[in-house]
Amino acid sequence: MNTKLTQLSAALFLTAFAAVALAQTVKVGVVLPYTGGGAEFAQQVDRGIQTFMKHNPKAFGPYKIEIVKRDSKNPSGAEAKTAVQELIVQEKVDILTGFIYSGDAIASASLFTEAKRPAVIMNAGTAWITNLSPMIARVSFSMWHAGHAMGEAAAKNVKAKTAVVGYSDFPPGKDSLDAFKRGFEASGGKVIDEIPMGGPGQVPDFTPFFQRAKDKKPDVFFVFVPAGDHALAVLKTYGALGMRAAGIKLIGPGDITQDIKLQAMGDNAVGLITIHHYNADLDNAQNKRFVEAWKQDFGPNTTPDFMGVQGYDGMAAIAHVVTTLKGKIDADAAINALRGWKYDSPRGPISIDPRTRDIVMNEYLSEVVKSGGRLVQKNIATLTAVKDMCKELGEGRCKQ
Amino acid sequence: MNAATELARRHRWRWWEALPWIAALAAFFVFPTYLAFGTQVLITILFALSLDLVLGYAGIVTLGHAAFFGAGAYTVGMLAAHWGWNEPISGLVAAAFVAGAIGLASGLVLLRTHGLALLMLTLCTMALLEQAANMGAAWTGGFDGMPGLSFSRILGLFSFDVLYFRSQYLYTLAVLFLCFVLVRMLVYSSFGQSLTGVRENLLRMHAVGAPVRTRQVLAYTVSAALAGVAGALFTQSNTYVNLAVLGLERSAGVMIVLILGGYGRLYGAFVGAIAYMVLEHSLAKAYPTAWQLGLGLTLVLVALYARNGVIGILVSLRRRFAGTAR
Amino acid sequence: MLETKGLCKSFGALEVARDIDFRLERGARQALIGPNGAGKTTFVNLLTGVLAPSRGSVLLEGKDVTTLAQASRVKRGIARTFQINQLFRGLTVLENVCIAVSERLSVGGSMLRPAGARAAVIEEASRLIGMLKLGEDAGRRIVELPYGRQRLVEIAIALGLNPRALLLDEPAAGIPSAESHILLDAIATLPKDIAVLIIEHDMDLVFRFAERITVMVSGAIFAEGTPAQIAGNAEVRAVYLGNAA
Numbered sequence: 022m023n024t025k026l027t028q029l030s031a032a033l034f035l036t037a038f039a040a041v042a043l044a045q046t047v048k049v050g051v052v053l054p055y056t057g058g059g060a061e062f063a064q065q066v067d068r069g070i071q072t073f074m075k076h077n078p079k080a081f082g083p084y085k086i087e088i089v090k091r092d093s094k095n096p097s098g099a100e101a102k103t104a105v106q107e108l109i110v111q112e113k114v115d116i117l118t119g120f121i122y123s124g125d126a127i128a129s130a131s132l133f134t135e136a137k138r139p140a141v142i143m144n145a146g147t148a149w150i151t152n153l154s155p156m157i158a159r160v161s162f163s164m165w166h167a168g169h170a171m172g173e174a175a176a177k178n179v180k181a182k183t184a185v186v187g188y189s190d191f192p193p194g195k196d197s198l199d200a201f202k203r204g205f206e207a208s209g210g211k212v213i214d215e216i217p218m219g220g221p222g223q224v225p226d227f228t229p230f231f232q233r234a235k236d237k238k239p240d241v242f243f244v245f246v247p248a249g250d251h252a253l254a255v256l257k258t259y260g261a262l263g264m265r266a267a268g269i270k271l272i273g274p275g276d277i278t279q280d281i282k283l284q285a286m287g288d289n290a291v292g293l294i295t296i297h298h299y300n301a302d303l304d305n306a307q308n309k310r311f312v313e314a315w316k317q318d319f320g321p322n323t324t325p326d327f328m329g330v331q332g333y334d335g336m337a338a339i340a341h342v343v344t345t346l347k348g349k350i351d352a353d354a355a356i357n358a359l360r361g362w363k364y365d366s367p368r369g370p371i372s373i374d375p376r377t378r379d380i381v382m383n384e385y386l387s388e389v390v391k392s393g394g395r396l397v398q399k400n401i402a403t404l405t406a407v408k409d410m411c412k413e414l415g416e417g418r419c420k421q
Numbered sequence: 422m423n424a425a426t427e428l429a430r431r432h433r434w435r436w437w438e439a440l441p442w443i444a445a446l447a448a449f450f451v452f453p454t455y456l457a458f459g460t461q462v463l464i465t466i467l468f469a470l471s472l473d474l475v476l477g478y479a480g481i482v483t484l485g486h487a488a489f490f491g492a493g494a495y496t497v498g499m500l501a502a503h504w505g506w507n508e509p510i511s512g513l514v515a516a517a518f519v520a521g522a523i524g525l526a527s528g529l530v531l532l533r534t535h536g537l538a539l540l541m542l543t544l545c546t547m548a549l550l551e552q553a554a555n556m557g558a559a560w561t562g563g564f565d566g567m568p569g570l571s572f573s574r575i576l577g578l579f580s581f582d583v584l585y586f587r588s589q590y591l592y593t594l595a596v597l598f599l600c601f602v603l604v605r606m607l608v609y610s611s612f613g614q615s616l617t618g619v620r621e622n623l624l625r626m627h628a629v630g631a632p633v634r635t636r637q638v639l640a641y642t643v644s645a646a647l648a649g650v651a652g653a654l655f656t657q658s659n660t661y662v663n664l665a666v667l668g669l670e671r672s673a674g675v676m677i678v679l680i681l682g683g684y685g686r687l688y689g690a691f692v693g694a695i696a697y698m699v700l701e702h703s704l705a706k707a708y709p710t711a712w713q714l715g716l717g718l719t720l721v722l723v724a725l726y727a728r729n730g731v732i733g734i735l736v737s738l739r740r741r742f743a744g745t746a747r
Numbered sequence: 748m749l750e751t752k753g754l755c756k757s758f759g760a761l762e763v764a765r766d767i768d769f770r771l772e773r774g775a776r777q778a779l780i781g782p783n784g785a786g787k788t789t790f791v792n793l794l795t796g797v798l799a800p801s802r803g804s805v806l807l808e809g810k811d812v813t814t815l816a817q818a819s820r821v822k823r824g825i826a827r828t829f830q831i832n833q834l835f836r837g838l839t840v841l842e843n844v845c846i847a848v849s850e851r852l853s854v855g856g857s858m859l860r861p862a863g864a865r866a867a868v869i870e871e872a873s874r875l876i877g878m879l880k881l882g883e884d885a886g887r888r889i890v891e892l893p894y895g896r897q898r899l900v901e902i903a904i905a906l907g908l909n910p911r912a913l914l915l916d917e918p919a920a921g922i923p924s925a926e927s928h929i930l931l932d933a934i935a936t937l938p939k940d941i942a943v944l945i946i947e948h949d950m951d952l953v954f955r956f957a958e959r960i961t962v963m964v965s966g967a968i969f970a971e972g973t974p975a976q977i978a979g980n981a982e983v984r985a986v987y988l989g990n991a992a
């Protein structure tokens with residue numbers, strides 16, 4: 022009996038071994054700023070990745086996924102590039118993903134091309150990143166998605182004729198300005214003033230900028246500032262100068278009304294109109310499942326934000342590549358598999374534009390309203406299948 | 422040994438001074454997949470070495486040294502991006518000139534002050550440059566940086582190795598060696614001796630008739646030029662540069678590296694950069710989210726028990742050993 | 748050769764130099780004495796340019812040097828020691844003296860040649876070190892030396908500057924009395940045309956050394972004369988010598 026047991030276990034062992042050997046392992050290198058100023062973002066993306074892996078075990082078919090994480094530390098690009106280089110030459114990963122800061126993706130682009138490794142960008146939003154290497158596909162957004170859509174919506178949905186733009190003076194701010202202006206003016210509006218409002222590092226005194234905007238009497242005031250303290254100060258100044266009473270609507274990008282920060286903004290935020298590709302309250306089955314899984318894994322007080330969903334969708338894209346290529350990753354085939362890929366994401370239907378390898382997705386226009394003593398975002402319009410208009414219009418570096 | 426003979430022989434090359442270079446060359450063959458990281462280490466050594474000249478030798482405490490690193494980094498970046506000047510070695514020379522000129526101009530103003538005021542002013546200079554680079558985003562690329570830089574072959578022979586960093590490594594090593602020979606010469610010269618005088622006792626240095634500020638400004642300028650070369654190598658090896666080259670994080674980081682290795686000791690930059698970066702790199706690989714804890718603890722221990730850095734430990738051990746042997 | 752005219756200095760309300768007219772002749776062996784806080788060190792600081800006077804002027808061989816920086820006065824031949832050691836504490840005795848000698852020979856800014864290859868500098872420094880009986884300690888760092896020996900390094904540095912006027916601020920303070928002759932011997936070997944001003948509280952040493960004595964009280968010159976005159980001055984005895992003797 023003893024011998025039988027041994028034989029049996031040996032047989033079991035062998036079959037198990039054979040199964041493992043048969044199942045191709047795909048190595049995925051994840052490059053995120055796990056420490057330092059970007060750690061909070063990295064955590065969102067990383068949790069998105071984990072949520073997908075845990076709750077969609079069948080998505081990868083019989084293929085095994087091995088995740089290798091690397092910290093890209095600071096936004097210099099050099100740390101990320103070294104991480105990518107070592108993931109390629111030492112770990113021999115098949116696919117690269119992550120990339121919060123645009124600089125990290127930009128610096129690494131030449132490596133993707135040279136080593137022929139597909140890279141799925143999970144955040145980095147500078148519009149022209151996808152032009153830097155044919156190996157890049159992006160599942161996150163570009164600064165133009167929200168900016169241009171907001172311009173259109175301001176004219177069509179908010180029915181504004183004139184707008185003033187105030188922006189923090191750094192690339193995302195300027196991109197947003199350009200994008201908004203193109204979208205707004207193409208839909209018949211007119212931008213009557215553009216006001217740079219200090220850098221992204223320190224919160225300036227917004228009063229002089231807002232007074233200037235108020236004096237122009239626009240229908241809407243589009244403000245692009247970093248989420249957090251900047252956004253809080255913007256709302257305060259908007260309230261203090263009585264701009265709402267003067268009939269000037271405040272509009273902005275969606276990351277300033279993130280769920281966690283919304284309540285802290287107080288009544289000044291009521292009436293604020295923002296646009297974004299995700300919020301945790303989106304009403305669809307995928308999102309319900311996603312948010313529930315998230316809270317179950319990371320605690321009821323945690324909420325996924327747009328970066329979380331980008332990590333989730335990025336893994337979905339990788340799962341698609343792995344199953345399509347049957348676990349043997351060939352770079353060109355992988356990118357071809359991603360071109361035109363469609364997915365039912367928690368943020369609604371998304372796809373990868375076959376031409377630009379950038380994401381196509383919905384943008385949700387919402388207004389902050391008070392309901393039951395709480396501030397909530399009420400969806401007022403959905404713009405469907407929004408593309409990165411920077412590349413569509415061939416603006417600046419986006420020209421191919 | 423007689424003190425005079427010892428002083429007369431101090432500047433001679435010792436056999437063990439060949440070891441770091443042999444080791445660096447050996448690393449090229451032994452760790453072919455680590456050369457991107459290795460290049461970063463070599464650049465950090467050069468940067469720390471430039472800081473050693475002002476901090477360790479001349480006793481000028483600065484938190485703005487990244488200003489010169491950044492100036493050099495942007496010089497080669499902008500020359501390549503806007504004027505097609507992508508010959509690497511002349512790029513280094515240009516970077517040294519630009520960074521040196523900024524060092525000279527700021528040094529003439531800054532070095533009238535001491536202590537905290539000086540510390541603040543060095544920080545301000547860097548912040549000023551950072552702001553300028555941000556405002557001139559059309560030229561510098563700002564936060565997004567300058568993508569797609571390319572540099573022509575080194576000496577017209579060796580092209581930059583995108584994937585394995587082989588030529589970048591050897592190129593950086595050669596530049597580091599030349600800069601090291603220069604720094605070594607300066608440190609052992611009468612000029613270097615007078616810098617240690619400035620560091621050890623400013624009042625006395627004035628009282629022996631030394632033009633103290635001229636010496637400090639000169640040291641600051643040379644150091645700035647070398648930091649500029651380090652920055653230029655950074656841009657060339659990564660074919661990328663963005664605003665992060667100018668941050669306080671980089672200034673403070675190189676200071677930690679130098680203090681860890683031991684300042685005012687010529688080889689402190691080597692020991693510090695290698696110890697810090699290898700530790701950081703391997704910890705970060707093993708624990709991508711929590712490595713800072715281990716690194717922080719190590720640094721606290723060094724700060725507590727080895728005020729003069731790793732080299733300081735070695736020197737005091739040798740002193741103790743020599744003391745008992747006598 | 749070194750002279751002041753109407754020199755004044757005050758720290759806020761405290762007047763530490765009042766209208767000082769002072770002369771130090773070529774080859775003088777002069778002492779400056781006075782109670783603690785009289786302003787002697789301040790006076791040396793005014794002479795050497797560490798402090799700028801509120802009024803009055805300093806002349807070196809007839810030329811006004813009041814606005815010159817310390818370094819240029821040193822170059823013109825004024826050297827001093829400090830009451831409290833001001834040495835390069837982390838460096839060896841030899842290096843300390845070499846730094847001074849290099850500056851005097853104007854090679855301190857030379858970047859190309861190793862300091863160790865400057866045989867003339869090392870030789871001269873070694874000679875001075877020998878003269879002050881510091882030969883044994885030449886290779887030791889200042890921090891490793893007892894205070895008395897450090898005092899001698901102060902003097903070696905000042906001598907290394909080859910001064911024409913040498914100002915010694917309490918050079919013997921801290922030197923064991925058995926060794927204070929080393930100091931006097933060293934001064935005795937100086938060329939006769941060098942002017943030496945010594946500030947000292949040790950009256951034995953003052954009277955052994957000085958040919959002229961200036962007494963300073965509360966920032967003003969109180970009396971001046973030969974040692975015999977000063978010793979015989981009843982007022983000086985009352986304000987200062989009385990409690991010293």
Ligand SMILES: Nc1ncnc2c1ncn2[C@@H]1O[C@H](COP(=O)(O)OP(=O)(O)OP(=O)(O)O)[C@@H](O)[C@H]1O
Nearest residue numbers: 758761763781782783784785786787788789790830
């Ligand atoms: N930088 C300064 N600021 C304010 N007061 C000072 C300063 N330096 C010296 N003093 C004061 O000036 C006076 C003269 O000081 P000084 O050191 O010149 O005296 P001294 O004659 O050398 O005395 P000692 O014999 O004790 O060395 C003292 O009362 C001293 O406290």
Ligand SMILES: [Mg+2]
Nearest residue numbers: 787788789830
């Ligand atoms: Mg005194």
